[in-house]
Amino acid sequence: MNRNYKKAITKVQAVIIVIVIVAILAAGAYYFLMPPAKVKIRIVAIAHAAPGMKAIAENFVKDYPNIETEVLLFDWETGRDKQLHEFATKAGEYDVLMWDCIYTGAFAPHCYPVDDLKAKYPDAEIFKDYADFIPTIDRQYAHWEGKRIGYVHCANVMSMFYRKDLLEDPSIQAKYKKWVADHLDELKALASKFKLDPTKIPTELTIPKTLEDLLVIGRFFTKKYNPESPTEIGNTIMAMKTHTIHWEYCWLFAPWRHSPEGMAKCGDIVLPYGDMFTKDGLPAFDPAITDMGIKVLELFKELTTYEPAPMETEWSQCMDLLGTGKAFMWAGSWASTFIDFIEKAPEEYPAIAGKIGVAPSPGMCVDGTWQVGVSKYSKHPKEAWLYCQYLMSKESQKIAWEKASSFPSRISVIEELAPRYPGIFKETFLASLLKPAIRDFVPEDPELEDSIAKWVTDYVAGRVDAETAIRELTAEWKRILGK
Amino acid sequence: MRRSVALLIIPTLVLLLALVIYPTVYLWCMMFFSYHPARDPYPIFVGFKNFEILITDSEAISSISTMLILMGITVPSQIILGIILATLFSLRGTYGKLGLKVLILIPMMIPAVIIGINWRMIFFSHGPLNEILNSLGIPPQPWLSAPFGNPSYTLFSLAILDIWQWTPFVTLALISGIEGVPKDLYEAASLDGASERQIFRYVSLPMIKGIIVIMLLLRTIDSLRIFDIIYMLTYGGPGIVTTTLPFYIFKTGFTLMSLNPGYGYASLLSLILLAISLCISTIIMKIIRIEKLIWE
Numbered sequence: 156m157n158r159n160y161k162k163a164i165t166k167v168q169a170v171i172i173v174i175v176i177v178a179i180l181a182a183g184a185y186y187f188l189m190p191p192a193k194v195k196i197r198i199v200a201i202a203h204a205a206p207g208m209k210a211i212a213e214n215f216v217k218d219y220p221n222i223e224t225e226v227l228l229f230d231w232e233t234g235r236d237k238q239l240h241e242f243a244t245k246a247g248e249y250d251v252l253m254w255d256c257i258y259t260g261a262f263a264p265h266c267y268p269v270d271d272l273k274a275k276y277p278d279a280e281i282f283k284d285y286a287d288f289i290p291t292i293d294r295q296y297a298h299w300e301g302k303r304i305g306y307v308h309c310a311n312v313m314s315m316f317y318r319k320d321l322l323e324d325p326s327i328q329a330k331y332k333k334w335v336a337d338h339l340d341e342l343k344a345l346a347s348k349f350k351l352d353p354t355k356i357p358t359e360l361t362i363p364k365t366l367e368d369l370l371v372i373g374r375f376f377t378k379k380y381n382p383e384s385p386t387e388i389g390n391t392i393m394a395m396k397t398h399t400i401h402w403e404y405c406w407l408f409a410p411w412r413h414s415p416e417g418m419a420k421c422g423d424i425v426l427p428y429g430d431m432f433t434k435d436g437l438p439a440f441d442p443a444i445t446d447m448g449i450k451v452l453e454l455f456k457e458l459t460t461y462e463p464a465p466m467e468t469e470w471s472q473c474m475d476l477l478g479t480g481k482a483f484m485w486a487g488s489w490a491s492t493f494i495d496f497i498e499k500a501p502e503e504y505p506a507i508a509g510k511i512g513v514a515p516s517p518g519m520c521v522d523g524t525w526q527v528g529v530s531k532y533s534k535h536p537k538e539a540w541l542y543c544q545y546l547m548s549k550e551s552q553k554i555a556w557e558k559a560s561s562f563p564s565r566i567s568v569i570e571e572l573a574p575r576y577p578g579i580f581k582e583t584f585l586a587s588l589l590k591p592a593i594r595d596f597v598p599e600d601p602e603l604e605d606s607i608a609k610w611v612t613d614y615v616a617g618r619v620d621a622e623t624a625i626r627e628l629t630a631e632w633k634r635i636l637g638k
Numbered sequence: 639m640r641r642s643v644a645l646l647i648i649p650t651l652v653l654l655l656a657l658v659i660y661p662t663v664y665l666w667c668m669m670f671f672s673y674h675p676a677r678d679p680y681p682i683f684v685g686f687k688n689f690e691i692l693i694t695d696s697e698a699i700s701s702i703s704t705m706l707i708l709m710g711i712t713v714p715s716q717i718i719l720g721i722i723l724a725t726l727f728s729l730r731g732t733y734g735k736l737g738l739k740v741l742i743l744i745p746m747m748i749p750a751v752i753i754g755i756n757w758r759m760i761f762f763s764h765g766p767l768n769e770i771l772n773s774l775g776i777p778p779q780p781w782l783s784a785p786f787g788n789p790s791y792t793l794f795s796l797a798i799l800d801i802w803q804w805t806p807f808v809t810l811a812l813i814s815g816i817e818g819v820p821k822d823l824y825e826a827a828s829l830d831g832a833s834e835r836q837i838f839r840y841v842s843l844p845m846i847k848g849i850i851v852i853m854l855l856l857r858t859i860d861s862l863r864i865f866d867i868i869y870m871l872t873y874g875g876p877g878i879v880t881t882t883l884p885f886y887i888f889k890t891g892f893t894l895m896s897l898n899p900g901y902g903y904a905s906l907l908s909l910i911l912l913a914i915s916l917c918i919s920t921i922i923m924k925i926i927r928i929e930k931l932i933w934e
Binding site for chain 1: 641642645646673675676677758761762763764778780781782783784787789872873874875876877878879889892893894895896897899901
């Protein structure tokens with residue numbers, strides 16, 4: 156009896172195992188072999204541009220009902236990392252890629268050339284107004300080795316947001332004049348220390364335009380240096396060990412690089428190397444070429460003293476410090492924060508609503524455009540290309556601006572929106588985009604960013620002196636680039 | 639019977655092969671290759687080049703020492719604090735034991751991301767910690783960059799967080815150990831005239847010795863993998879002060895933002911981490927055996 160029972164149980168077990176295996180195989184076959192009703196494309200949408208891309212995707216599926224979209228919202232670092240790893244697996248996880256301009260070199264080999272898409276899917280070409288793009292950024296970041304690899308979706312550029320109510324206050328203006336007069340010698344010495352021009356110390360309170368303005372006006376509005384300051388923090392700046400160090404350093408270095416002395420010592424600015432390199436593709440801040448690299452680093456550290464905890468400050472802290480009225484300005488911000496400080500300020504930052512002015516960042520403005528392109532590994536390149544082109548329509552560009560302050564990359568859209576933002580759209584954002592400071596966008600850019608973040612934060616934390624930091628940074632960059 | 643047992647084990651074996659054995663073997667092989675996903679079309683065999691890089695990679699060496707220092711601070715602190723708290727919770731006069739036990743569970747239950755965000759706010763320049771210090775006349779400190787003027791002390795800030803998070807785990811384990819000690823041992827000790835301190839030293843502590851050693855082993859292994867709080871609070875900075883080996887592996891293999899990015903070198907670093915964990919675990923296990931020999 157027991158033996159028969161055991162035999163029966165063994166047979167039941169075997170049957171159960173067979174059923175489970177068959178069920179798994181059947182489900183797999185159904186999933187892989189049954190054709191989907193709609194084509195689904197996965198779209199990478201990063202950081203501040205994400206709300207705009209999501210809104211545009213909702214319109215896209217109405218116009219193309221046979222295409223489904225899944226917009227994947229990532230923060231800056233995660234989006235970059237996930238896409239880089241997708242290149243290793245070539246799994247086609249993402250159909251539409253998105254990259255910061257500095258990663259153009261890293262992403263280019265993995266983007267489907269637009270000319271190939273045109274040849275393969277001629278009926279899918281819905282966008283042809285290439286001449287309408289801002290030519291400089293389109294050439295630089297949407298092309299690689301002569302081929303178009305994508306489109307500029309968000310023409311972001313550095314901008315300054317400041318408390319115009321404080322700047323225009325007559326009593327504060329009077330106090331500023333007196334403060335500068337009382338501290339003039341000290342301020343001149345400070346400017347000379349960083350090889351800035353002591354004759355350009357601003358004696359009137361104006362919108363900061365130069366690094367001298369930034370240094371002095373920021374100092375006036377810092378309570379630590381001026382107990383009568385109406386704000387605690389003169390200028391908020393990020394000194395946490397993240398990718399932001401790269402563009403902040405470029406921002407402060409660029410004015411010298413573009414100066415007659417900089418051009419004489421380093422030669423023309425060539426792409427894809429940009430403002431931090433010589434024409435030979437070597438670090439321009441090399442102490443063997445100039446001591447300005449060291450001076451700029453020291454200036455950066457000086458600016459970090461205008462806030463209490465710079466090494467713990469990153470993007471969201473800068474937003475809050477200006478938004479809650481603690482800071483006078485965020486000189487190294489970006490156009491994409493326009494929506495937070497201006498359009499949506501009554502909801503997000505009521506303390507400063509209506510009180511914020513916009514101007515180009517003092518010195519030079521680094522550009523930071525965002526591009527979209529079709530992944531070479533996409534299983535639906537035609538549909539992905541349709542979406543990329545759809546993003547470039549005038550209507551979509553307007554939506555991207557309204558939802559996310561993604562500055563348009565098309566000149567006609569800029570002209571159309573400009574009357575709504577007098578003094579800002581063309582005079583600030585477009586003007587900055589046409590004469591930008593440019594970072595490198597070589598394939599090795601991620602390593603370069605990490606290297607500069609490490610050495611700059613080491614210096615700001617006091618672990619090394621400025622000369623050691625710049626010397627080691629130079630050596631590392633050369634090693635990374637194989638020079 | 640044997641056939642049915644074999645059939646039932648097959649799915650587990652398949653999963654083990656796919657999810658454990660294959661990745662491990664792949665890892666062992668990858669350390670002889672170089673592969674940067676954005677630049678290389680496929681892994682390139684480089685022999686022992688990754689080993690040469692390791693020898694000259696100062697950041698890797700620094701990350702190992704940072705990891706060991708962090709372990710050296712957090713593990714003994716957690717064990718000692720755990721013993722103290724467990725003893726206090728187990729004292730006869732302690733009221734509200736159940737409530738206290740629930741309270742100390744809270745740090746362990748909060749997800750790492752929430753802990754990171756909360757402690758970032760606590761450590762912030764205008765955060766509650768600095769406000770308390772200010773009220774005591776101590777100047778506010780940049781806890782996540784250079785507390786008391788020394789960037790190296792940032793490691794202590796991270797250690798505080800790790801100790802706060804995991805001491806309850808040790809405490810709970812020890813409480814259960816203390817509560818598991820037979821009551822008649824305490825009665826016998828009391829009858830013999832032993833004080834509370836002597837009872838703790840000669841009765842409780844020896845009885846929970848095994849749990850202490852297990853906690854030591856578990857916390858040591860866990861502390862060698864600290865990553866989440868570094869990612870949330872300091873991102874390995876300032877400079878490389880708080881970059882531990884797991885974080886360096888993350889940077890090298892995941893963000894590809896290091897001097898030697900790529901899967902091959904990251905694989906080698908992972909195996910180094912495994913080797914260090916095994917060494918330390920083996921040393922602790924040897925100590926346990928030595929203890930057993932002494933007591934036997």
